[in-house]
Amino acid sequence: MKYLCLVYQEEKQEANVPQDVIEQAKKDYWAFTEDIKKSGHYIGSNGLKHTDAATTVRVRNGKLSATDGPFAETKEQLGGYFLIEAKDLNDAIQVAARIPSAKWGSIEVRPVWG
Amino acid sequence: MIRLLGDFDLAEEALQDAFAAAVERWPVDGTPANPRSWLISTGRFKAIDRLRKGRREVAGEADVPQELSDTEDYDVADDRLRLIFTCCHPALHPDAQVAMTLREVCGLTTEEVAAAFLTTAPTLAQRIVRAKAKIRDARIPYEVPERPDLAERLATVLHVVYLVFNQGYFTRPDLGIEAIRLGRLLVELLPEAEAIGLLALMLLHDARRATRTTTAGELIPLEEQDRAQWDRRQIKEGVALVERALGSRGFGPYTLQAAIAALHAEAPSSPATDWVQIVGLYDVLLRAEPSPVIELNRAAAIAMRDGPEHGLRLIDAILARGELREYHLIHAARADLLRRLGRKPEARDAYAHALALTVEEPERRLIERRLQEL
Numbered sequence: 001m002k003y004l005c006l007v008y009q010e011e012k013q014e015a016n017v018p019q020d021v022i023e024q025a026k027k028d029y030w031a032f033t034e035d036i037k038k039s040g041h042y043i044g045s046n047g048l049k050h051t052d053a054a055t056t057v058r059v060r061n062g063k064l065s066a067t068d069g070p071f072a073e074t075k076e077q078l079g080g081y082f083l084i085e086a087k088d089l090n091d092a093i094q095v096a097a098r099i100p101s102a103k104w105g106s107i108e109v110r111p112v113w114g
Numbered sequence: 115m116i117r118l119l120g121d122f123d124l125a126e127e128a129l130q131d132a133f134a135a136a137v138e139r140w141p142v143d144g145t146p147a148n149p150r151s152w153l154i155s156t157g158r159f160k161a162i163d164r165l166r167k168g169r170r171e172v173a174g175e176a177d178v179p180q181e182l183s184d185t186e187d188y189d190v191a192d193d194r195l196r197l198i199f200t201c202c203h204p205a206l207h208p209d210a211q212v213a214m215t216l217r218e219v220c221g222l223t224t225e226e227v228a229a230a231f232l233t234t235a236p237t238l239a240q241r242i243v244r245a246k247a248k249i250r251d252a253r254i255p256y257e258v259p260e261r262p263d264l265a266e267r268l269a270t271v272l273h274v275v276y277l278v279f280n281q282g283y284f285t286r287p288d289l290g291i292e293a294i295r296l297g298r299l300l301v302e303l304l305p306e307a308e309a310i311g312l313l314a315l316m317l318l319h320d321a322r323r324a325t326r327t328t329t330a331g332e333l334i335p336l337e338e339q340d341r342a343q344w345d346r347r348q349i350k351e352g353v354a355l356v357e358r359a360l361g362s363r364g365f366g367p368y369t370l371q372a373a374i375a376a377l378h379a380e381a382p383s384s385p386a387t388d389w390v391q392i393v394g395l396y397d398v399l400l401r402a403e404p405s406p407v408i409e410l411n412r413a414a415a416i417a418m419r420d421g422p423e424h425g426l427r428l429i430d431a432i433l434a435r436g437e438l439r440e441y442h443l444i445h446a447a448r449a450d451l452l453r454r455l456g457r458k459p460e461a462r463d464a465y466a467h468a469l470a471l472t473v474e475e476p477e478r479r480l481i482e483r484r485l486q487e488l
Binding site: 001087088089090091093109111 | 203253257
């Protein structure tokens with residue numbers, strides 16, 4: 001079964017993170033991704049630019065509106081995702097717990113239709 | 115069946131189909147050599163039929179596991195354990211964990227569970243429907259977790275069992291019995307230290323059930339209970355379990371609380387209780403699980419060991435930190451100590467404060483009596 005692991009973390013905090021910590025996080029992400037490729041969990045992943053680059057689009061009564069910013073203001077913002085293949089929720093939770101951001105942010109695990 | 119299909123409702127329907135088929139076929143063909151395997155295998159085909167008929171759009175036919183190789187070692191007890199871990203999965207809402215456990219593991223009706231948790235049957239049914247949908251849609255597995263996760267997952271299960279026990283403390287002895295039954299099942303199937311500790315704790319508390327309230331429904335505090343009426347057989351069992359838990363690796367807060375309950379249960383009277391050892395156990399418990407409620411209980415034990423003024427000082431320190439201010443038992447405990455110290459007006463104020471925060475009728479009656487006596 002496929003699960004989407006949505007990675008949430010505080011964008012505002014990122015500016016305060018020292019360079020060496022950022023470098024370590026990059027290495028951890030690389031190692032994690034290689035790891036779940038080997039174990040067969042990996043389907044795809046991407047990091048996202050910050051929410052100040054986001055545009056929210058709605059169509060109401062045929063009329064398009066595009067507004068600046070994410071659809072909801074939250075303390076932590078969606079910063080990326082991993083699409084994984086897992087045996088069941090327990091397996092998916094184990095994978096999500098190893099995403100480096102789980103240590104400082106939150107991972108929402110959502111089963112994918114179909 | 116649930117493990118095979120990952121869907122509670124589909125499993126129930128499929129099994130009903132299988133029983134219906136059995137009623138038809140067995141008198142004609144004779145009872146099969148392995149009736150359980152026959153029922154499960156038939157149920158699986160009935161489930162596929164149901165899926166083919168398109169009654170469920172959620173699960174595809176491909177989702178139904180094909181292999182039945184493990185039906186031979188199919189074990190009812192193991193199945194109940196899997197069921198408990200599924201119902202108490204941390205990905206389910208805590209209320210749903212309790213409701214699912216009582217309904218699916220203990221076999222209580224939705225109405226009975228609703229009555230115990232002071233909610234309406236439709237609200238509870240809704241919660242259960244949502245939980246079952248999540249088990250199916252997020253594919254929460256029907257299994258006992260492996261070693262690295264076991265301790266944490268078992269903690270959730272034990273917490274649910276203890277919640278059920280406490281819910282029945284005053285008004286629903288049947289829930290207490292259900293919780294003890296669950297506790298026994300866990301100890302039998304998964305003899306981990308804390309499972310043993312929790313069973314001991316429940317047995318020791320339950321042994322005092324008959325002496326906990328007057329016939330008029332007023333709470334009787336521990337020191338005034340008729341110890342001759344305590345269930346000695348159950349205490350003996352509880353004490354033996356405490357010793358077993360303390361002797362195994364990984365014991366924790368439930369075992370320590372059970373050890374304290376055991377000391378109370380074995381004492382001939384309140385003054386003759388081993389308060390030194392009880393305070394010592396509270397010290398260990400506080401280190402294992404720091405909490406202001408445990409601090410309060412420790413303060414009460416200190417009051418018994420060293421005198422009321424020492425306990426009072428600790429209680430006032432907790433309140434001064436801004437903790438437990440809305441907790442009725444801290445004000446009741448404070449009032450008791452003030453009463454023992456002869457500080458009547460202050461005791462009266464503290465009892466009045468406690469009464470305003472107390473919901474349970476037996477506790478209210480005791481506080482009202484204390485107020486009258488003052």
